[in-house]
Amino acid sequence: MLKKMYKIIKQPQKIVLWANWKGYMNWLPDKIYLNIMYISRMKKKLDLKHPKSFNEKLQWLKIYDRHPKYIQMVDKYEVKKYIKEKVGSEYIIPTYGVWNSFDDINFEMLPDQFVLKCTHDCGGLVICRDKRTFDIEAARNKINSCLKRNYFYNGREWPYKNIKPRVIAEKYMEDPTSIVLKDYKFYCFNGKPGFVQLSEGMERHSTASMAFLTLEWERLPFERSDFLRINNIPSKPLNFELMKSLAEKLSEGHLFLRVDLYEINGKVYFSELTFSPTSGFIPIKPIEYDEQIGRLLALPNKY
Numbered sequence: 001m002l003k004k005m006y007k008i009i010k011q012p013q014k015i016v017l018w019a020n021w022k023g024y025m026n027w028l029p030d031k032i033y034l035n036i037m038y039i040s041r042m043k044k045k046l047d048l049k050h051p052k053s054f055n056e057k058l059q060w061l062k063i064y065d066r067h068p069k070y071i072q073m074v075d076k077y078e079v080k081k082y083i084k085e086k087v088g089s090e091y092i093i094p095t096y097g098v099w100n101s102f103d104d105i106n107f108e109m110l111p112d113q114f115v116l117k118c119t120h121d122c123g124g125l126v127i128c129r130d131k132r133t134f135d136i137e138a139a140r141n142k143i144n145s146c147l148k149r150n151y152f153y154n155g156r157e158w159p160y161k162n163i164k165p166r167v168i169a170e171k172y173m174e175d176p177t178s179i180v181l182k183d184y185k186f187y188c189f190n191g192k193p194g195f196v197q198l199s200e201g202m203e204r205h206s207t208a209s210m211a212f213l214t215l216e217w218e219r220l221p222f223e224r225s226d227f228l229r230i231n232n233i234p235s236k237p238l239n240f241e242l243m244k245s246l247a248e249k250l251s252e253g254h255l256f257l258r259v260d261l262y263e264i265n266g267k268v269y270f271s272e273l274t275f276s277p278t279s280g281f282i283p284i285k286p287i288e289y290d291e292q293i294g295r296l297l298a299l300p301n302k303y
Helices: 002-009 013-021 030-042 054-064 069-074 079-086 136-147 240-251 288-294
Strands: 095-099 114-118 125-128 167-171 182-189 192-200 209-213 256-264 267-274
Touching: 013 030, 030 054, 054 256, 054 288, 069 079, 069 267, 079 240, 079 267, 114 136, 125 136, 182 240, 192 240, 240 256, 240 267
Parallel strands: none
Antiparallel strands: 095 167, 114 125, 114 167, 182 192, 182 256, 192 209, 256 267
């Protein structure tokens, strides 16, 4: 097995990523798989015995911090029940329906605008802004492709392994005061928000932009190399203090949890919970901030 691992490691990054996408690496044990992917994507060895950087500690958590309730927390349908119990239903985006397959969807009962999401992955998203021009066939192809894949094998994020693949329809949310929808992602360490990732236009990766900010709404000196930079930081959300409070309540009892929220038409809405942003392969620049952020995440003394 080790010979096979080293043979894969020596291959160019594109070959490794292609083999992973095709499912040829699904048979690998989690630790070996993550070591291969970490070298391929981060260009350095993964230290699970003495993790220091933020990305290394996220990899450690993926292996050693596993709890059945995490499955509900990342399931895009079941998490709504969790949010209702923890902070209240007023923060939940309305759901029109949930189905086991795309062909089960009754589009006649849906409004002119809606959003389709797969419950078990990241990326299975289709937005309908006008049902008259909605390309149902393109939506079917995308959703069906996502429903066939077990998202767990992409980054070995354990909570996704046993989620039942389904598709939900949600209310289409827009804010007339903003051209693109803003996403406020609170990075919470040991139950306390540490900083915020402001994202814009996340429905399209190639044009999406982001910035990292302090809780005082000041730009932090690091970025992500895979997204555009937000040059002009908008004003702090009107409900920022409420957002912080919600993020703290939802992350209580967790070593790390990212709580994603929206502010739309002056009201706060829940987006999602994330245990491993970018599956622990975040391209932080300058790279030294990977370790500085890692200091915020205190792992158990004995590991």
